[in-house]
Amino acid sequence: MTTLRTPGPTLGVVGGGQLGRMLAEAAAPLGVELIVLDPTPECPASLVARDQIVADFDEETAIHELAERADALTFEIELADQDALDRVEAETGVPIHPKPATLELIHDKLVQKRELRAAEIPVPEFRRVDDADDLRAAIDDLGAPLMLKARTGGYDGRGNVPVASTDEADEAVEAVAGPAMAEEFVDYARELSVIAVKGDGETATFPVTETIHREEILRESVAPARADDELQERAHEAALVVLESMEGRGTYGIEMFETTDGEILLNEIAPRPHNSGHWTIEGAVASQFEQHVRAVLGWPLGATDLRGPTVSANLLADVDEPAPAALSGVDRILSEPRGHLHWYGKSEARPLRKMGHVTVCGATDESSDELLDRGRKLRDAVSFATDDQR
Ligand code: ADP
Numbered sequence: 001m002t003t004l005r006t007p008g009p010t011l012g013v014v015g016g017g018q019l020g021r022m023l024a025e026a027a028a029p030l031g032v033e034l035i036v037l038d039p040t041p042e043c044p045a046s047l048v049a050r051d052q053i054v055a056d057f058d059e060e061t062a063i064h065e066l067a068e069r070a071d072a073l074t075f076e077i078e079l080a081d082q083d084a085l086d087r088v089e090a091e092t093g094v095p096i097h098p099k100p101a102t103l104e105l106i107h108d109k110l111v112q113k114r115e116l117r118a119a120e121i122p123v124p125e126f127r128r129v130d131d132a133d134d135l136r137a138a139i140d141d142l143g144a145p146l147m148l149k150a151r152t153g154g155y156d157g158r159g160n161v162p163v164a165s166t167d168e169a170d171e172a173v174e175a176v177a178g179p180a181m182a183e184e185f186v187d188y189a190r191e192l193s194v195i196a197v198k199g200d201g202e203t204a205t206f207p208v209t210e211t212i213h214r215e216e217i218l219r220e221s222v223a224p225a226r227a228d229d230e231l232q233e234r235a236h237e238a239a240l241v242v243l244e245s246m247e248g249r250g251t252y253g254i255e256m257f258e259t260t261d262g263e264i265l266l267n268e269i270a271p272r273p274h275n276s277g278h279w280t281i282e283g284a285v286a287s288q289f290e291q292h293v294r295a296v297l298g299w300p301l302g303a304t305d306l307r308g309p310t311v312s313a314n315l316l317a318d319v320d321e322p323a324p325a326a327l328s329g330v331d332r333i334l335s336e337p338r339g340h341l342h343w344y345g346k347s348e349a350r351p352l353r354k355m356g357h358v359t360v361c362g363a364t365d366e367s368s369d370e371l372l373d374r375g376r377k378l379r380d381a382v383s384f385a386t387d388d389q390r
Helices: 018-030 060-068 082-092 101-107 109-118 132-142 166-176 229-244 288-297 330-334 368-381
Strands: 010-014 033-038 051-054 072-075 126-129 146-150 160-163 180-184 188-198 203-205 209-214 217-223 250-259 264-270 310-316 339-343 354-361
Touching (some): 018 033, 033 060, 060 082, 072 082, 072 288, 082 101, 109 180, 132 146, 132 166, 132 180, 146 166, 188 229, 188 288, 203 229, 229 250, 330 339, 354 368
Parallel strands (some): 033 051
Antiparallel strands (some): 146 180, 188 203, 188 209, 188 250, 209 217, 250 264
């Protein structure tokens, strides 16, 4: 039986970006406090959390201190150091969820794809690529175009290089600069994601999200996805199989392709709340962040039901070079009925950096197309140019 006291339980979080910030926002009503560990002073989460330990993600003495001040640990960044977390868990007895071993699986895209295939989860065809000869062989095998991906360190499409023919092999391998994998170019009808939660002896999945990327960066999320029920059912089933192979409790973001043939292929797993689930804050009964808090602490999960059709759009800094963060035109979002603004509190805008997002909740008779259009208009009404720069 859970008894709440004051102060409530403390969650130690490795990473203090926007995910940590939204985690702190969701934790507060439950009486749960956050301490975040992040190398950037005044990181986005620190402005909402109880405290921040300013240290690198892999600084073991700092992780130790975090554990000693917390009842449970989690991470919101995949750069967290698996070995350091494992040792801290063993030494302090403070539980870490998801298990640090999931990081190993996620770090390396080749290892991740092999594990998924071993679990009989359909994935795009792929080959290991260590040099240009491997890449030419992969093109012979899989055809062109294909996607060359850095095995580690890539995010928001950085580290991915589309390759049109064998003529581009040398250049592509040089651009990726390190161990890589080649993947068949998926002719997808849609990209989908399922936010899935592993609790204490229970699991939950949110309605399938449709994700819209441009230049490989997520721009908009549409819930529910504009896909038929049978396909959504299959997406949920695939997510539950993935969840089974994950160690430890928490929210997971599972990205998929829906091919033009109606097949579902797994793309990537994130062992943490995910950008494609930000819509759940206003659009679902209990958000992906609330679920993560509940799951990590071993508390019962909340309901994942949709409150109504919902669209989120990322506010990416449209600056050419780093500049102090300033968003103009926010009144348009603030005056939108059923519109919600999230500003992550980052002090510097950098090209295409995620600075915030906007969510719009639809009326029950509003189509997803109309709602998506409304979300895009809101996003496009704001700008990172300050008024005096215009
Ligand atoms: P990251 O780890 O940087 O997010 P992903 O591998 O998830 O990179 O790819 C980012 C985006 O690039 C995907 O959401 C998709 O739009 C596109 N993409 C990735 N792999 C493929 C592929 N095999 N075929 C077609 N598009 C792809």
